[in-house]
Amino acid sequence: MSLVSFVKVTYADRNRLEQAIMDSLHLIHYRFLSRSENIAIKPNMCYYWDYSTGQTTDPKFVAALIDVLREQISPDVNISIVESDASAMQCKYAFKMLGYERLANNYNVNLINLSEDPYETAHVTAGKYSFKIMVPKTIQEADLKINVPKVKYTMEPIKITCALKNIFGCNPYPQKFRYHSKLGEAIVAINKAMNFNLHIIDGIIVSGIQPRRLGLVMASTDPVAIDNAAAEIAGLNPKTIKYLQLAKKEGLGNTAFWNEGEPLEHFKTQYPKKNLQTKLMSKAYSIAVQTGLSKKLGLE
Amino acid sequence: MERIRLGIIGLGYIGKIHLRHCQKLANAKLVAASDLSKKALKIANDAGVKKTYPNYEQLLGASDIDAIIIALPTHLHTQCAKQVAEAKKHIFLEKPIARNTTEAEEIISAAKKNNVKLMTGYPLRFSPAFRKPKERIDDGTLGEIEIAHATYIGSGPFMHRAEAHTPLPVPEWWFNKKLTGGGTLIDLGSHLINLLRWYFGEITNVRSHLGYRFNLDFEDSATCIAKFEHGTLAVINVGWFSQSYHLKIDLHGSVRSLSANHSPSNPISAVIQTLTKGYSKFYEGHFIELQHFVNCLIKDRPPSPSGEDGLRDLEVIEQAYGNQIRIDQP
Numbered sequence: 209m210s211l212v213s214f215v216k217v218t219y220a221d222r223n224r225l226e227q228a229i230m231d232s233l234h235l236i237h238y239r240f241l242s243r244s245e246n247i248a249i250k251p252n253m254c255y256y257w258d259y260s261t262g263q264t265t266d267p268k269f270v271a272a273l274i275d276v277l278r279e280q281i282s283p284d285v286n287i288s289i290v291e292s293d294a295s296a297m298q299c300k301y302a303f304k305m306l307g308y309e310r311l312a313n314n315y316n317v318n319l320i321n322l323s324e325d326p327y328e329t330a331h332v333t334a335g336k337y338s339f340k341i342m343v344p345k346t347i348q349e350a351d352l353k354i355n356v357p358k359v360k361y362t363m364e365p366i367k368i369t370c371a372l373k374n375i376f377g378c379n380p381y382p383q384k385f386r387y388h389s390k391l392g393e394a395i396v397a398i399n400k401a402m403n404f405n406l407h408i409i410d411g412i413i414v415s416g417i418q419p420r421r422l423g424l425v426m427a428s429t430d431p432v433a434i435d436n437a438a439a440e441i442a443g444l445n446p447k448t449i450k451y452l453q454l455a456k457k458e459g460l461g462n463t464a465f466w467n468e469g470e471p472l473e474h475f476k477t478q479y480p481k482k483n484l485q486t487k488l489m490s491k492a493y494s495i496a497v498q499t500g501l502s503k504k505l506g507l508e
Numbered sequence: 509m510e511r512i513r514l515g516i517i518g519l520g521y522i523g524k525i526h527l528r529h530c531q532k533l534a535n536a537k538l539v540a541a542s543d544l545s546k547k548a549l550k551i552a553n554d555a556g557v558k559k560t561y562p563n564y565e566q567l568l569g570a571s572d573i574d575a576i577i578i579a580l581p582t583h584l585h586t587q588c589a590k591q592v593a594e595a596k597k598h599i600f601l602e603k604p605i606a607r608n609t610t611e612a613e614e615i616i617s618a619a620k621k622n623n624v625k626l627m628t629g630y631p632l633r634f635s636p637a638f639r640k641p642k643e644r645i646d647d648g649t650l651g652e653i654e655i656a657h658a659t660y661i662g663s664g665p666f667m668h669r670a671e672a673h674t675p676l677p678v679p680e681w682w683f684n685k686k687l688t689g690g691g692t693l694i695d696l697g698s699h700l701i702n703l704l705r706w707y708f709g710e711i712t713n714v715r716s717h718l719g720y721r722f723n724l725d726f727e728d729s730a731t732c733i734a735k736f737e738h739g740t741l742a743v744i745n746v747g748w749f750s751q752s753y754h755l756k757i758d759l760h761g762s763v764r765s766l767s768a769n770h771s772p773s774n775p776i777s778a779v780i781q782t783l784t785k786g787y788s789k790f791y792e793g794h795f796i797e798l799q800h801f802v803n804c805l806i807k808d809r810p811p812s813p814s815g816e817d818g819l820r821d822l823e824v825i826e827q828a829y830g831n832q833i834r835i836d837q838p
Contacts, residue, residue, distance in 0.1 A: 255675040296677040305722040
């Protein structure tokens with residue numbers, strides 16, 4: 209069983225965020241190693257949605273984390289914020305539009321587009337598939353890798369996007385939709401190849417059927433456990449999410465977790481969960497897209 | 509009855525909408541289409557367009573085309589429209605007519621010189637929701653309009669679709685101010701400025717405040733305050749910053765107030781509307797404007813909004829860009 213902490217932040221200013229991150233780490237008994245020199249932080253950047261949508265990590269949250277790292281490890285630690293190009297998102301614009309370029313200038317940290325980083329290829333299996341994963345140099349050389357995901361629904365069979373799925377975004381190959389027929393396995397394979405040390409969820413605003421200010425900070429060293437907890441908050445049964453089960457089977461972590469801090473139920477009741485109507489509408493739209501009907505009718 | 513033979517250049521987002529609507533036009537037939545994308549040309553072929561060309565200059569040479577719909581990125585309007593005019597084809601040109609007034613004047617002059625009709629595409633003027641206020645203004649029901657508010661907020665080129673569907677890549681030209689001529693003010697603002705000019709006449713003075721939420725070198729929001737020749741004062745709000753779509757006008761007259769808005773139908777209604785009428789209610793204005801263009805060609809009347817209308821809108825926009833106010837500084 210792995211520890212997952214839950215901390216409530218009522219008003220997300222910088223000092224309170226920093227304190228909440230510290231509290232979430234204390235609750236899981238996490239201690240930084242002073243010998244860490246190169247740190248990679250992977251926020252969730254998704255398309256050009258800004259943080260208020262709950263789809264992307266708030267740069268203020270990452271700024272607070274940087275303050276924590278410099279206080280706890282060293283003011284001189286080398287920090288890189290990493291992301292890669294995706295099918296519909298270019299890092300050069302996402303960094304600017306989502307506020308990370310300004311953050312990098314103000315905090316003197318590096319912004320790394322992993323799609324432009326040198327890489328080595330790792331051969332990894334997950335389930336019945338084997339993958340050639342490009343592992344970028346910045347990820348290889350980081351002695352502390354911190355994942356800062358969001359909690360959000362997705363229409364794909366994977367149902368929820370959180371810690372494990374966010375690491376999928378470290379895959380430098382931009383045409384990520386090509387993995388979608390075996391997305392669950394690809395997510396697990398990439399996590400096996402990159403192996404992040406710490407996962408801190410920015411749940412200040414979450415994205416369910418709509419955004420909601422939940423004021424949640426979660427932390428764990430176990431991505432499977434934290435994803436199971438996030439799925440429960442979002443009203444999903446983690447046992448029905450195949451890639452979480454596969455991640456456990458492949459040794460990435462435990463599906464069972466120990467709740468530290470605020471009770472999970474407190475956040476679960478407030479999460480903007482799907483209802484029958486939204487489930488049916490999503491299903492109908494998904495069928496229309498898959499069958500090409502939506503394109504024919506000009507609904508896309 | 510004469511049948512107008514149409515060609516279309518550019519099959520991006522708006523071009524594909526026109527392509528679909530052309531199938532339903534009375535007294536017109538879409539005979540040719542051009543786009544750099546093979547995928548887009550296949551869509552045109554599948555829609556029954558016999559002649560497709562990767563290079564629009566090949567399309568201009570076709571003798572069986574009377575008029576051409578230009579739905580290209582803004583920076584390509586001038587060169588293309590001039591070539592279309594020289595090929596003696598009538599022009600339906602998407603808004604904004606050009607990146608700036610100099611280019612707009614070149615287009616108008618080319619159309620005049622070659623004696624071809626030129627219409628600028630502004631679908632709001634044809635949308636039933638916004639035609640009704642025009643009737644109420646003109647018949648005096650509202651009295652004299654003292655204050656107007658016009659708001660058009662959406663995602664602009666950062667096209668979001670419903671929850672968790674794959675977002676669309678943003679074409680590179682949208683990020684280049686030199687190619688677009690500006691941000692949301694020229695893109696969405698041109699719609700509202702054109703509509704309000706149709707309602708109230710010419711704008712005598714305009715000031716703007718521009719917003720940059722996304723830290724780009726072009727504005728993603730703008731608020732303009734405009735004075736019209738007959739005294740109406742309008743506040744115009746446009747933005748690309750939202751995931752939702754909101755298009756609304758509020759008119760406050762000395763007798764009555766009136767509001768009108770335009771919003772997407774839910775997907776099920778849109779499917780039913782498209783199957784029954786050939787277009788969804790959301791795009792009704794786009795369909796009617798094309799039909800108006802065709803009708804004007806048949807009856808040999810000048811289409812409206814004209815090229816000059818598009819030019820006037822750009823003059824206002826240029827004035828607004830040059831007349832900015834800063835309220836975030838004391």
